[in-house]
Amino acid sequence: MSTDAVNNSKRRFLVASTTVVGAIGAGFVAVPFIKSWKPSAKALAAGAPVQVDISKIEEGQMIVVEWRGKPVYVLNRTDENIKVLETDTEKLADPDSEMSTQPDYCKNPTRSYDSHRKVMVMEGVCTHLGCAPKYVPDLNNPFAGSLGHDWKGGYFCPCHGSIYDLAGRVRKSMPAPKNLPIMPYYFKSDTVILIGQDGSNA
Numbered sequence: 001m002s003t004d005a006v007n008n009s010k011r012r013f014l015v016a017s018t019t020v021v022g023a024i025g026a027g028f029v030a031v032p033f034i035k036s037w038k039p040s041a042k043a044l045a046a047g048a049p050v051q052v053d054i055s056k057i058e059e060g061q062m063i064v065v066e067w068r069g070k071p072v073y074v075l076n077r078t079d080e081n082i083k084v085l086e087t088d089t090e091k092l093a094d095p096d097s098e099m100s101t102q103p104d105y106c107k108n109p110t111r112s113y114d115s116h117r118k119v120m121v122m123e124g125v126c127t128h129l130g131c132a133p134k135y136v137p138d139l140n141n142p143f144a145g146s147l148g149h150d151w152k153g154g155y156f157c158p159c160h161g162s163i164y165d166l167a168g169r170v171r172k173s174m175p176a177p178k179n180l181p182i183m184p185y186y187f188k189s190d191t192v193i194l195i196g197q198d199g200s201n202a
Contacts, residue, residue, distance in 0.1 A: 048196065054119060055191035062135050064124060067183065067195050071124035071132055073168075074193070077110075081166050082117055084152050085109050092165065093172045094179055100169075102182035103198060111167040111182060121185050121195060122168040128176040131159035155180070 050067045052074055057063055062075040077085075086109045089095035097107055110117045124132050133155035136147065147156060147163065155164040160175040168180030186199040 050195045052193045073124040075120040077118045100179035123181040126157040127178040133157040
């Protein structure tokens with residue numbers, strides 16, 4: 001074999017090897033770069049906003065997301081739920097949420113934006129001792145037996161029995177002293193919510 005042929009073979013081998021090593025190196029560099037697009041765990045714990053797509057949440061359905069290390073309940077209520085919230089208030093300790101934490105734009109019977117009244121966004125932590133209340137939409141639920149035959153949906157805390165309606169408002173004479181808190185949030189569109197920031201800071 002001639003010297004030129006050997007040199008060409010070596011050259012092709014070196015070029016191929018360099019290309020493969022370069023591609024692998026680029027992959028390792030890209031992974032941390034792509035991960036850096038998302039908020040870090042530390043940023044999330046500190047309160048970085050969380051974006052939530054609500055387009056697939058059916059009426060009567062709830063999902064749970066995390067913000068600042070706490071569960072956030074995102075509920076898509078029905079028209080019937082809204083009617084009940086605006087009329088069935090005699091059992092509530094703070095029906096107008098005067099003693100509770102929520103943004104000014106949620107100080108109404110539904111505790112949500114007027115333009116998106118059916119969507120509820122609230123912290124899923126009982127105001128008594130920090131347990132997670134269970135979503136009980138109807139009487140077809142293991143917890144429903146202790147809620148009464150006239151139960152119209154809401155939340156039940158299994159730790160000490162506090163009961164909240166579908167706006168997170170606590171009933172009278174419960175261990176929990178206040179309604180479930182509502183954090184800042186706003187609608188980026190009809191189907192996307194940003195939790196942890198209101199529209200004035202967008």
